[in-house]
Amino acid sequence: xxxxxxxxxxxxxxxxxxxxxxxxxxxxxxxxxxxxxxxxxxxxxxxxxxxxxxxxxxxxxxxxxxxxxxxxxxxxxxxxxxxxxxxxxxxxxxxxxxxxxxxxxxxxxxxxxxxxxxxxxxxxxxxxxxxxxxxxxxxxxxxxxxxxxxxxxxxxxxxxxxxxxxxxxxxxxxxxxxxxxxxxxxxxxxxxxxxxxxxxxxxxxxxxxxxxxxxxxxxxxxxxxxxxxxxxxxxxxxxxxxxxxxxxxxxxxxxxxxxxxxxxxxxxxxxxxxxxxxxxxxxxxxxxxxxxxxxxxxxxxxxx
Numbered sequence: 001x002x003x004x005x006x007x008x009x010x011x012x013x014x015x016x017x018x019x020x021x022x023x024x025x026x027x028x029x030x031x032x033x034x035x036x037x038x039x040x041x042x043x044x045x046x047x048x049x050x051x052x053x054x055x056x057x058x059x060x061x062x063x064x065x066x067x068x069x070x071x072x073x074x075x076x077x078x079x080x081x082x083x084x085x086x087x088x089x090x091x092x093x094x095x096x097x098x099x100x101x102x103x104x105x106x107x108x109x110x111x112x113x114x115x116x117x118x119x120x121x122x123x124x125x126x127x128x129x130x131x132x133x134x135x136x137x138x139x140x141x142x143x144x145x146x147x148x149x150x151x152x153x154x155x156x157x158x159x160x161x162x163x164x165x166x167x168x169x170x171x172x173x174x175x176x177x178x179x180x181x182x183x184x185x186x187x188x189x190x191x192x193x194x195x196x197x198x199x200x201x202x203x204x205x206x207x208x209x210x211x212x213x214x215x216x217x218x219x220x221x222x223x224x225x226x227x228x229x230x231x232x233x234x235x236x237x238x239x240x241x242x243x244x245x246x247x248x249x250x251x252x253x254x255x256x257x258x259x260x261x262x263x264x265x266x267x268x269x270x271x272x273x274x275x276x277x278x279x280x281x282x283x284x285x286x287x288x289x290x291x292x293x294x295x296x297x298x299x300x301x302x303x304x
Contacts (some may be wrong), residue, residue: 002028003028003064003116005028005066006030007067008031008067008069012068013169014068018066018212019042023213032054033046045057045058050097051058061106065111066112066215067151068247073143073167078134085149090146091146097154103156109159111161112162113164115223117167120274121140121272129276131279148163160220161226164224167199167202173204176269180283192234198231199229199231201228201296203290222280224281225276245299
């Protein structure tokens with residue numbers, strides 16, 4: 001019988017594409033969802049984190065558990081209340097699942113938890129961060145440290161646990177790329193700030209293929225940086241986007257003060273420099289489909 005993957009946050013950007021890949025490979029896919037909405041080819045089980053409820057039947061359809069749920073980092077300004085939601089949506093959901101799995105004596109073969117390169121901090125300058133680099137000391141780092149610590153609740157149940165620190169995921173369907181590319185389509189593409197900040201990127205297909213590898217490869221355990229082999233500066237990314245769209249880059253840059261005014265503290269997400277090295281993935285047999293940024297952008301922007 002086909003193995004089943006239970007996904008939290010399955011309707012998000014990564015979840016949708018991961019679902020497609022898993023179904024293509026013959027897996028059965030199920031979602032934990034707050035609503036009873038249906039999705040083609042997917043079983044849906046309801047959960048309510050605030051009430052501490054998960055449909056017990058979900059655990060009978062869980063050979064593997066993938067945790068993607070969490071409030072969007074860049075969806076709203078970082079008020080004190082929003083910061084609490086960003087953290088709790090990631091940690092309390094894992095803690096609930098761990099508690100109920102223990103109660104029902106139903107545990108998966110592997111637990112794959114999303115994490116983020118924000119673990120190292122929003123701005124680490126020229127430092128090359130590997131999986132052994134200590135965490136930063138800002139909000140993004142705090143979120144990710146608590147996120148990964150919560151995942152240990154599942155690991156303590158004896159479950160092989162993989163934490164994937166995801167970089168800037170490039171997709172034509174959402175995330176950062178459409179927002180960055182929109183001005184470029186009208187000849188207004190420009191680096192953000194001084195443009196020298198490092199961006200650790202990855203094509204969405206490669207990120208989802210890493211999730212599949214983490215599910216299938218029993219040697220994978222612990223933390224991995226989910227980024228491509230070579231980070232780029234924001235200026236280089238902007239230039240390559242303009243090239244892929246066959247548009248001129250007319251503006252020199254978007255000044256920092258304008259971004260701070262528009263986004264407040266959240267501007268750290270785009271102004272900070274974070275060079276992340278995928279040391280552990282490079283030691284495995286995983287092969288990137290889009291290791292080159294120019295090729296990745298050509299694939300994505302030609303479709304949009």
